[in-house]
Amino acid sequence: MERTFLMIKPDGVQRGLIGEIVSRLERKGLQLVAAKFLVVTKETAEKHYEEHKGKGFYEPLLEFISSGPSFAMVWQGDNVIALTRALIGKTDALEALPGTIRSDFAVHTNFNLIHGSDSPANAAREIGIFFSPSELVDYEHTIQRWV
Ligand code: IDP
Numbered sequence: 001m002e003r004t005f006l007m008i009k010p011d012g013v014q015r016g017l018i019g020e021i022v023s024r025l026e027r028k029g030l031q032l033v034a035a036k037f038l039v040v041t042k043e044t045a046e047k048h049y050e051e052h053k054g055k056g057f058y059e060p061l062l063e064f065i066s067s068g069p070s071f072a073m074v075w076q077g078d079n080v081i082a083l084t085r086a087l088i089g090k091t092d093a094l095e096a097l098p099g100t101i102r103s104d105f106a107v108h109t110n111f112n113l114i115h116g117s118d119s120p121a122n123a124a125r126e127i128g129i130f131f132s133p134s135e136l137v138d139y140e141h142t143i144q145r146w147v
């Protein structure tokens with residue numbers, strides 16, 4: 001069983017897509033472990049996106065991600081990192097396949113609605129930035145044996 005960090009970005013919140021996106025994750029059969037509605041600070045944004053420091057889109061990305069509330073989550077399931085990256089779709093709005101969140105709702109790459117961890121190491125790192133261990137809820141998800 002794997003965990004991942006997902007975050008509906010300020011554009012997704014403002015566009016009223018929290019319910020739609022959470023619903024897709026629930027219907028997939030994934031397990032919600034933690035959730036938090038917050039405005040990401042500049043310091044937290046720098047930590048979260050440190051791998052992109054120096055790139056052309058880095059500064060605008062920090063501005064954008066801290067420009068309004070986001071909805072941060074931890075989800076759990078077998079292969080949850082690869083599965084959620086597939087549900088989210090490619091970074092470039094033009095390359096995201098129909099049926100993915102980014103294809104269905106995003107027009108531009110810089111307003112692509114949701115973040116998803118891309119590896120187990122980054123998932124652990126990002127979960128640690130946004131959540132303390134006591135905020136990760138351990139419970140039996142009774143549908144798991146049917147998924
Ligand atoms: P990901 O979110 O699909 O993992 P990354 O390459 O990790 O994509 O980039 C992080 C975020 O930076 C993207 O989700 C997007 O918001 C922004 N970004 C990445 N590349 C570009 C770009 O070429 N133009 C504008 N924004 C970009």
Ligand code: MG
Nearest residue numbers: 115116117118
């Ligand atoms: Mg990424």
